[in-house]
Amino acid sequence: MKLYNSLTHKKAELQTLQPGKIGMYVCGMTVYDYCHLGHARVLVAFDVITRYLRTKGYDVTYVRNITDVDDKIILRANENGETVDALTERFINAMHEDERELGVLRPDKEPRATRYIESIIGLIQVLMDRNVAYQGANGDVYFEISKFPEYGKLSKRKLDELNAGERVSVDENKRSPLDFVLWKPAKPGEVAWESPWGAGRPGWHIECSAMSADCLGKTFDIHGGGPDLLFPHHENEIAQSEAAHGCEFVRQWMHAGPVRVDSVKMSKSLGNFFTIREVLKKHPAEVVRYFIVASHYRSPIDYSEDSLKEATASLTRLYNAFRDLYEDMGVSEASSLADCAQLAPSDLAPVDAGYRLRFAAAMDDDFNTPAALAVLFELAKAINTVKKTERQAAIAMARELVELARPLGLLQFSPERLLQGVGLSDSSDGLTPEVIEGYIQARKAARAAKNWAESDRIRDELLSKGIVLNDSREGTTWTRQDN
RNA sequence: GGCGCGGUGGCAGAGUGGUCAUGCAAACGACUGCAACUCGUUGGACGCCGGUUCGAUUCCGACCCGCGCCUCCA
Secondary structure, three states, rough: OEEEEEEOOEEEEOOOEEEEEEEEEEEEEOOOOOOEEEHHHHHHHHHHHHHHHHOOOEEEEEEEEEEEOHHHHHHHHHHHHOOOOHHHHHHHHHHHHHHHHHHOOOOOOEEEEHHHHHHHHHHHHHHHOOOOOOEOOOOOOOOHHHOOOOOOOOOOOHHHHHHHHOOOOOOOOOOOOEEEEEEEEEOOOOOOOOOOOOOOOHHEEEEEEEEHHHOOOOOEEEEEOHHHHHHHHHHHHHHHHHHHHHOOOEEEEOOOOOOOOOEEEOOOOOOOOOOOHHOHHHHHOHHHHHHHOOOOOOEEEEEEEEEEHHHHHHHHHHHOOOOHHHHHOOOOOOOOOHHHHHOOOOOOOEEEEHHHHHHHHHEEEEEHHHHHHHHHHHHHHHHHHHOOOOHHHHHHHHHHHHHHHHHHHHOOOHHHHHOOOOOHHOOOOOOOHOOOOOHHHHHHHHHHOOOOHHHHHHHHHHHOOOOOEEHHHHHHHHOOOOO
């Protein structure tokens, strides 16, 4: 199993601290707004990583934090005239909803900054004791980066280069412009905790150093996050943790690629972002997942309606392989494919092991999901080819397809939900399944009378509304397209 | 300005020193009342210029272009 390490910029064999066990910490959300597609990408990427490592037999402890106190949260709460607690609670719930919709498994631990204040203060105290932190005249406690010679090793920056940069703000309270805040005194009325440096709140970076150590230990296997966290956030985490603990912080750094719109990164500051919930009104969650998984996790992806439509078409092809097989797979068309493995008998014809091996080879190579998907399409084609003639073999392969797709979080929902667009609020244009069934019955009568003109008229009418009919020996089924 | 990543067929997107990615789209054929689904077949690609090599899209160098980070952002 090879992983790309953003610290070394190289792929290397995964070596865990303890055999068979992996501790993984991923930087999660600052909860002052709804999650957008950039968050979705990180959520899905590390969900796939966790799922796959587990299918390989690793005992993964997945920790993803929640930042529930910071400047933006306080500002937003004030704007809304609500308390910080009320605001964060609301958006944590929203985040959990989005996560569930996307089929993202919950992390094992979800530490919140406000619940780890004691650990955070303890860690800052260690840094003060070790003389790598100091309190400025304004009361802010800063980490002094000149005391940590390795500063910049993750982002490949040299201190003098950073100093030469034009965008580093100058602050008279800091010994160096690059020193960053560990503890911030509260303004009157702001949420605050008592500390040796006065009442205040933690800086952003320190919470991750404190919580990761508490949850996973001073050194752990994998640390992940979004692309814009590499600098300064993760660089600062390294500085704090290694300066305080005197040992290596993280073995393996992983960073997801950006989500773009029109070739420009989706970001809060540019305002060019789409929230997960707004996209899920128009597209099934698995389509969004497919869109994310169809590119390698480190590559940039471009979000557009066209790219989601293409994802829909591709995923539909995969689901089409199951047509006419549901019943014998042990699931009804209305239930979830994810259950079929438990229900179906195991004494089916053996499936060519090549698919499984090639899928694993792709995933073992730094989670090459596009290459893994290609194997799924090969399998789908094989199913379609033998479906009519070798039914038992087709059923066995269909089960294999579901199993292989499981770590990707695909083909887990009901085919009906995907193909018929069930649950999409933006597709509820009065065409309920009952109404559509009415059309189908009318057309069936026309076809029985060989009234092809009427039959085609009904089909065209539905097509103009995005409903595609599909006649087979067993009857007529329908799917929704262009959603 | 500094550091980093990337430029693959109409589009998306893997990959490799010399036979296939894969998906969408397109064309033809089969199936179908006609379609849809599906199957079969087809075309078409490696930014540009040099170098290494028997041979480079793949390795090296220059150049052009795009993007990211350097400021809160996943």
